[in-house]
Amino acid sequence: QQQVKQSPQSLIVQKGGISIINCAYENTAFDYFPWYQQFPGKGPALLIAIRPDVSEKKEGRFTISFNKSAKQFSLHIMDSQPGDSATYFCAASRGASGSRLTFGEGTQLTVNP
């Protein structure tokens, strides 16, 4: 049972465009929703995260939008750059579960120059 579903699987955007990646979760007990960025040969690195008591969080060009009633959250990358080309993972965690992260399937983002 996949508790966090992520789409699209792959995304191609032109430089300067907006990249949007969506995730949906099932477990309403999740209380922490991070996004991770992974470059080839590297481990996932925390990009930005949100708690369910907030509907939006912005850090630089990266914004998380959170819809608690729909059990959905999304990552928006504004002014996408070729250096943003990477695999992006959404994740969810429930503190009481021992801090495990349940990941989405990942989105391969390619930003063309």
Added chain:
Amino acid sequence: DTAVSQTPKYLVTQMGNDKSIKCEQNLGHDTMYWYKQDSKKFLKIMFSYNNKELIINETVPNRFSPKSPDKAHLNLHINSLELGDSAVYFCASSLRQGFPYGYTFGSGTRLTVV
């Protein structure tokens, strides 16, 4: 200094062999994890240790045995390696149990079983 370091980075071995992956973190975190990333890049937790105590043990074959000699180290020993064990294994750490903020991953160990 690397926050979470894993060795080796690459591991190629034959079926049936036993191998170990080592992980060390210098962040002062209490909780450490092993995650497996399969060929489709899907990440899934295998184990979690909090201050040397096993907290999470997912549905992982008994051939996988984690060991935490102290809270800064978490090793993974794999017996009787199978082709299906080929994957990238990531070590990670977080501040403490029940506190998932600031999760930090190592660079991974790519295990190839031939």
